[in-house]
Amino acid sequence: MPQTLDSNLLDPKYLEENLGSFHDATGLHIEAINNEGETFSVPGNFERSEFCKYIRSQPCGEKKCMDSYKRASMEAAKWEEPYFFRCHAGLVIWAVPIMIRGVSIGSIICGQVLMWEPDHFFFQELKKLNAGIDNFEWLKNMACKLEVVSPSRSQAAADMLFVVVNHIVKRNINSLEEIAATRQQQQQIRQEIEERKKKNIPDLDNYDDYLKKERKLLRYIRMGDRTRANQTLQSLLTDLHTRTVGDLETVKVRILELATLSSRAAVEGGANAERIMGLLKDFNREIEGEGFERVEKYFYKIQSIVETFLEGMFTLADKKHIAIVKSARDFIMENYALPLTVNDVAQHLFISPSHLSRLFREELDCTINDYLTRVRVEQAVEIMKKPEFSVAQVSKAVGFKNQSYFCKVFRKYIGVTPLTYKNSLY
Structure with a gap:
């Protein structure tokens, strides 16, 4: 035979x-x-x-x-x-x-x-x-x-x-790569569920909790924080898996929502809007057209597209330039609470401030100060989840010297004042 x-x-x-x-x-x-x-x-x-x-x-x-x-x-x-x-x-x-x-x-x-x-x-x-x-x-x-x-x-x-x-x-x-990734996704979900059981972490009580974690993911995408974005997405998918109990139609709806929100966050983070919208269109067509039989397949697809969105936030052809912009973002992420200036970031990277500013504008379509402000606001949103911190303390913790200026900037990015946002959490 x-x-x-x-x-x-x-x-x-x-x-x-x-x-x-x-x-x-x-x-x-x-x-x-x-x-x-x-x-x-x-x-x-x-x-x-x-x-x-x-x-x-x-x-x-x-x-x-x-x-x-x-x-x-x-x-x-x-x-x-x-x-x-x-x-x-x-x-x-x-x-x-x-x-x-x-x-x-x-x-x-x-x-x-x-x-x-x-x-x-x-x-x-x-x-x-x-x-x-x-x-x-x-x-x-x-x-x-x-x-x-x-x-x-x-x-x-x-x-x-x-x-x-x-x-x-x-x-x-x-x-083959897709099959391997889907199997890995299954293992990751099982491992996270086991970890939650060991730590006595309860499952999501309501959809509001899911949305809070979703907003955290979008903040990490906007900041280009790939590690924390991927970790949060994995945790979010585990929540979705346990909450939907394998209901494919509900999973499909949530995945399409998540892809749309992630695409907009990537554009806000500096990715090319035309390219991202094209990727999203192809993704939606695939999800709507394919009748996936397992939730892990949907999870694999959303992880892939989010990773692609994140990669789209670094599109320079010159790899050296990509490395410089990424290093600058990493430095800002680690030191946002300090009184940073463009000169501080440039000096850390051993390049001129004007050259660094030009690369930021070309790659992310924003200034270094714009990016620093965005990181500070996103971090402020995270800290406000802790009721023991006042608005003044949050303002100082994320690097703002002036509380009134912090409130003005926060409202510009989030749409409400810090106090209004903080009160809405409790």
């Missing part, structure tokens, strides 16, 4: 569909083999030529064909490109390797053709290669019926098949 490929590595149905389309477009025989030369798929069950069927019917014929395929597959894998060869019976065939992360799992065999019209010298060679055949005259007649494919057409077909196979492999690698 031929050994097939692991369906986790290649989707058999997708493989057959694509190879079948290649056959329909070229008319060439095609089959998929494993590393031992065993055929595990002939798309559409297209039959081999009468020549090949007769060769395989001879004593040891199948084994000789498998040995030819095995050697060709090894050569194709070694060079990682199509490999042309003549099989033991004299036909022209080429092998296209199937490589998953640099490891060969088989090949696609194509051809079983001639490159020139049969002549006297060909038949002499054919007889020599197939000594011991029961009926050589019949084999000779079958050889005359084989398709003649020019070298240039053969090369073009091999190149086209190479592109098709690489497309199939790339698609399946993405699927």
Whole structure:
């Protein structure tokens, strides 16, 4: 029984569909083999030529064909490109390797053709290669019926098949990564639930608690704090998982909401609005169009898009510039409570204040002081959750020297005064 490929590595149905389309477009025989030369798929069950069927019917014929395929597959894998060869019976065939992360799992065999019209010298060679055949005259007649494919057409077909196979492999690698990420998501949720049980942390009592954590996530996204954004998102998804008890429709609605809110937070944090809105449109189309059967798949998708949004907040082509802006943001995040100036940040990075200011405007579409103010306000919102802190204490804790100025800035960003916001929490 031929050994097939692991369906986790290649989707058999997708493989057959694509190879079948290649056959329909070229008319060439095609089959998929494993590393031992065993055929595990002939798309559409297209039959081999009468020549090949007769060769395989001879004593040891199948084994000789498998040995030819095995050697060709090894050569194709070694060079990682199509490999042309003549099989033991004299036909022209080429092998296209199937490589998953640099490891060969088989090949696609194509051809079983001639490159020139049969002549006297060909038949002499054919007889020599197939000594011991029961009926050589019949084999000779079958050889005359084989398709003649020019070298240039053969090369073009091999190149086209190479592109098709690489497309199939790339698609399946993405699927493998998605499967692994989904499994990891399941483990993370289970681990967090266990941790909450150990610490006696209660589940969410109402939707207001969920929204509070959601707002925290959006603050971290606006500040570009990837670590805390990812941690908060994971905790938020665990809450969603336990609260919805696997209700896919509710999960879907919440995920779409979260993607929209995250996209706006990313734009407010400096990401390009046109690009982010395009990503959001594609995300919504995928979520609405796909009927996911597990909540973890939705969770994987939202984690991926939020990570993409965060990456979109650093879009400079020059990696050196990206590093400078990121280092400046990190320094501000760590020292926002101090009386920071543009000169302080620039001096820490050993660059001129004007150069740093220009990079901030180009990358984040805001000044350094604008970003510092945004961080301070976001941190103030976090501190206000602790009832023991007064507005004056919060103002001082986040680096504002003047309480009235703090109230003015807070209202500009949040929409209400600090005192009004604080009173709404209790």
